[in-house]
Amino acid sequence: MEKKAKLGVIGGGFMAQAIVRGAIKKGFLAAEEILVSEPDESRRRIFSDLGVRLAEGNRETAASCEYLLISVKPQVFPAVAEELSGSRAVFISIMAGKTKESVKRATGAEKVARIMPNLPCSVGAGMAGTDCSDLTEREKAFVHGLFEAVGEAEEVPESLLDAVTGVSGSGPAYVYLFLLSLIRAGVAQGMTEPQAKKFALQTLEGGVTMAKSSEKSLEELIAAVSSKGGTTVAALDSFRKDDFEGSVLRAVDAAVRRAKELSE
Numbered sequence: 721m722e723k724k725a726k727l728g729v730i731g732g733g734f735m736a737q738a739i740v741r742g743a744i745k746k747g748f749l750a751a752e753e754i755l756v757s758e759p760d761e762s763r764r765r766i767f768s769d770l771g772v773r774l775a776e777g778n779r780e781t782a783a784s785c786e787y788l789l790i791s792v793k794p795q796v797f798p799a800v801a802e803e804l805s806g807s808r809a810v811f812i813s814i815m816a817g818k819t820k821e822s823v824k825r826a827t828g829a830e831k832v833a834r835i836m837p838n839l840p841c842s843v844g845a846g847m848a849g850t851d852c853s854d855l856t857e858r859e860k861a862f863v864h865g866l867f868e869a870v871g872e873a874e875e876v877p878e879s880l881l882d883a884v885t886g887v888s889g890s891g892p893a894y895v896y897l898f899l900l901s902l903i904r905a906g907v908a909q910g911m912t913e914p915q916a917k918k919f920a921l922q923t924l925e926g927g928v929t930m931a932k933s934s935e936k937s938l939e940e941l942i943a944a945v946s947s948k949g950g951t952t953v954a955a956l957d958s959f960r961k962d963d964f965e966g967s968v969l970r971a972v973d974a975a976v977r978r979a980k981e982l983s984e
């Protein structure tokens with residue numbers, strides 16, 4: 721009989737590939753400890769190239785793993801749920817908008833961890849909000865280890881996962897929008913696009929690195945770049961006049977409201 725897998729994966733798409741790659745790369749899991757269900761042949765090959773085992777179907781995976789990562793699209797989940805029923809695995813759902821209760825109702829699972837990861841987990845710099853409150857400390861450590869292999873993980877109550885969606889789930893797009901705006905502004909001032917992109921990207925990265933490492937608050941860091949009557953103050957005054965902070969607040973609020981509408 722096949723050895724039981726530590727981690728089963730239902731749906732080997734973009735997110736699952738990132739998580740599995742990260743877990744193997746960081747040495748958190750050995751490839752042979754992972755069993756994946758994925759219908760698409762080209763994606764199956766990606767996993768077999770990593771040395772990961774492939775299951776014939778979802779039932780096999782669900783029945784023979786300790787932890788089960790549910791990484792299909794939420795709209796596919798109803799069709800998959802019945803195949804997962806009877807599994808004794810600890811479920812790890814990354815499906816946007818699916819509550820723990822709805823996953824339990826559909827599958828009969830006793831323990832469900834709900835996670836909201838984000839896109840940069842594909843480059844090892846993700847941020848995941850986790851609700852592991854159904855799990856034992858050992859199980860929670862496994863889930864955190866899995867997501868820390870692709871970035872950072874922070875435990876929050878399930879009621880905060882919509883806020884997590886609004887801040888870090890959708891957040892990478894806000895960063896790209898800001899970058900795009902800064903690059904276009906540079907071009908408007910006479911830079912070439914590649915030039916403006918280089919200056920904007922390095923500025924964002926430098927700003928984030930300082931914000932992460934400095935003992936100063938963000939307000940103090942802003943003050944440190946703002947000499948009285950200088951250029952930064954002129955730009956910040958313009959941002960304030962346009963209610964930049966209010967604009968971000970309303971955007972995040974819109975994302976959170978949409979997350980609540982989609983939640984079931």
Ligand SMILES: NC(=O)c1ccc[n+]([C@@H]2O[C@H](COP(=O)([O-])OP(=O)(O)OC[C@H]3O[C@@H](n4cnc5c(N)ncnc54)[C@H](OP(=O)(O)O)[C@@H]3O)[C@@H](O)[C@H]2O)c1
Pocket residue numbers: 730731732733734735736757758759760763778790791792793794796799800814815816836837838839889
């Ligand atoms: N992408 C993000 O930034 C992000 C962020 C947070 C959360 N999430 C959540 O993560 C989950 C996965 O997202 P993703 O971007 O990785 O999607 P994805 O690339 O479409 O991955 C889903 C995979 O599931 C496969 N699949 C479809 N039907 C299946 C079935 N019956 N049994 C097993 N596998 C099946 C799909 O194959 P086919 O394509 O052949 O159908 C696909 O390979 C979603 O629930 C999403 O809400 C994503």
